[in-house]
Amino acid sequence: MYAVEVEQLTKRYGKGDTLVTAIADATFQVRPGELVAILGPSGSGKTTLLTSIGLINEPTHGKVVIDGEKVADEGWLPGLDLKKLRREKLGFIFQAHNLIPFLTALENVMIALEINDLPRKEAKARAIELFHALNLGHRLNSYPMSLSGGEAQRVAIARAMANKPKVILADEPTAALDTENGKNVMTLLKKLAVENQSAILVVTHDHRMVEGFDRIFHVSDGRIAARLTARGSELFSTPTGD
Numbered sequence: 001m002y003a004v005e006v007e008q009l010t011k012r013y014g015k016g017d018t019l020v021t022a023i024a025d026a027t028f029q030v031r032p033g034e035l036v037a038i039l040g041p042s043g044s045g046k047t048t049l050l051t052s053i054g055l056i057n058e059p060t061h062g063k064v065v066i067d068g069e070k071v072a073d074e075g076w077l078p079g080l081d082l083k084k085l086r087r088e089k090l091g092f093i094f095q096a097h098n099l100i101p102f103l104t105a106l107e108n109v110m111i112a113l114e115i116n117d118l119p120r121k122e123a124k125a126r127a128i129e130l131f132h133a134l135n136l137g138h139r140l141n142s143y144p145m146s147l148s149g150g151e152a153q154r155v156a157i158a159r160a161m162a163n164k165p166k167v168i169l170a171d172e173p174t175a176a177l178d179t180e181n182g183k184n185v186m187t188l189l190k191k192l193a194v195e196n197q198s199a200i201l202v203v204t205h206d207h208r209m210v211e212g213f214d215r216i217f218h219v220s221d222g223r224i225a226a227r228l229t230a231r232g233s234e235l236f237s238t239p240t241g242d
C-alpha cells in the first residue's frame, strides 16, 4: 500500500481576475519509507502541495489517499475527522520549530503522544527513546528558549515522529540553520523516517540538502516533474507488495 496517492490534484485560490492555480493536475504515489525532496522557485506551489496532502488546505479537484484512506475526491470527503486523521497519520515540521515555550523539550514531545491517548508512562519512554535517537539525551529537561536552533529543530522532529506517522510533511525544516546543522538535522530526519517506514516530503530551497533522497519533485508554476535519484532507482526496482 502507498503512504500517499494523489490523482489529478488541483488547487486554485481566488476567483475571476485573482484566480491562481497553485497546483495543476498532479498525479503521483509515495511509498512508505520513501524520501521525497520538493524543489522549486518561490510561488511555484510547494507549500500548497504539502498543505493539500496535509489535510490543511482543501483541494479544488482530484483525489488524495493517505495510508489507504481516501480523504479527498473533488474536495474533502464528507464526514471525515480531519483533525484526528492529521494527528494519527501525519507529522509536520516547519521552518520555525513551534515548540511550546513553557513546556520542557521532553514534555513538548510527550504531549503529542498523550493527545493520541498513550498513557503517560509509555509516552515518556517513547519520547526518551526518540531523544536518544536524535542525540538529544542531554536536553530532556531544557526549555525551548535555551536550545540551539539545531537542537530545537531536532525536538520538533521528535514531536513529528512521536506517533510513528505514515507521512511526515516538512516545510523548509533546515532554513534557519547553518549548513552543517542543516545537514545533521536532515540526516537524522531521513534515518528515522526509513526506520519507522514513514514517507517524507520535504520542501527545500537548498539543493545541497537533497543528497540521499529517493526522488526529487521539481515544482514549476504548479506542475510537478518527478526525478528518480540513484538511491530511488534501487528502491523502485523492488516491488511494493501490493
Ligand SMILES: Nc1ncnc2c1ncn2[C@@H]1O[C@H](COP(=O)(O)OP(=O)(O)OP(=O)(O)O)[C@@H](O)[C@H]1O
Pocket (backbone or CB within 6 Å): 013, 014, 020, 021, 022, 040, 041, 042, 043, 044, 045, 046, 047, 048, 049
Ligand atoms: N491563501 C492563498 N490565497 C491566495 N493565493 C495563494 C494563497 N496561498 C498561496 N497562494 C498563491 O499560490 C501560489 C503558490 O503558492 P505557494 O505558497 O504554494 O508557493 P511556494 O512554492 O511554497 O512558495 P515559497 O517558496 O515562496 O514559500 C502563489 O502564486 C501564491 O501567491
